[in-house]
Amino acid sequence: MSVELEVTEDPARACAALMVGAAIGGGHIVLTGGSTPKSAYERFADRVRSLGLDMSGTTFWLGDERCVDPDDERSNYRMIRESLLDPLASLPHPPTMRRIKGELGPEEGAADYERELQAAGPPRFDLVLLGIGPDGHTASLFPDQASLAVTDRLVVGVPEAGLEPFVPRVSLTLPALTAGRHVTMLASGEAKADAVARAFGSGREPDPHVPSSLVAPQAKQLTVLLDPAAAAGLSR
Helix, strand or coil, rough: CCEEECCCCCCHHHHHHHHHHHCCCCCCEEEEECHHHHHHHHHHHHHHHCCCCCCCCEEEEEEEEEECCCCCCCCCCHHHHHHHHHHHHHCCCCCEEEEECCCHHHHHHHHHHHHHHCCCCCCCCEEEEEEEEEEECCCCCCCCCHHHHHCCCCCCEEEECCCCCCEEEEEECHHCCCCCCCCEECCCHHHHHHHHHHHHCCCCEECCCHHHHCCCCCCEEEEEEECCHHHHHHHH
16 A cells, blocks of 8 residues: 655646546546546646547546436536546547446446446556545545445445435445555545545544545555645644
């Protein structure tokens, strides 16, 4: 396990650079929702177009999804489509996107995505992107929920979200997320400072009250990209 805490004025820019590195090799990249990732996707798309990269070998997966229609404003896929997929659609060789069908509901949506992952073979994600919620959650794995202990599945249904929007979810499990070659977590803003401190502060132990803290012990390589406001709690 290797954990690197990186404080930067622009986590989205640093994340976009990591995405370019993974995409150049035709990588499998797990995407997440959130405003900072959205900015990273926009920058990545701009970079891909300016470099003229061949994206035909690149596959995007979703780490979690809300159980809503894919056109719903709460859908992670909709955000990814608008910020990343649509800008790349005109490329001669666009990437492949494997979305979670959240509209099927938490259990059926999870079973459908599990089948898709199993058909693709054992997880070999090159880059896994994750956020950190103000309550410490990551993907749709919320504090103290039973989903944190699931080890025999790649995907789990989450009937009750622990944070807004309060709609059911589908999420990759911790073993699936941490199977990636490189896991990158992003957090920006003062509202994330307490969660970051509880997950990665000096002397902190993995704690199911803070799901983000459970990633580091299982990940092969973990980079945590923080802006100064999100990192402020680490020095308290």
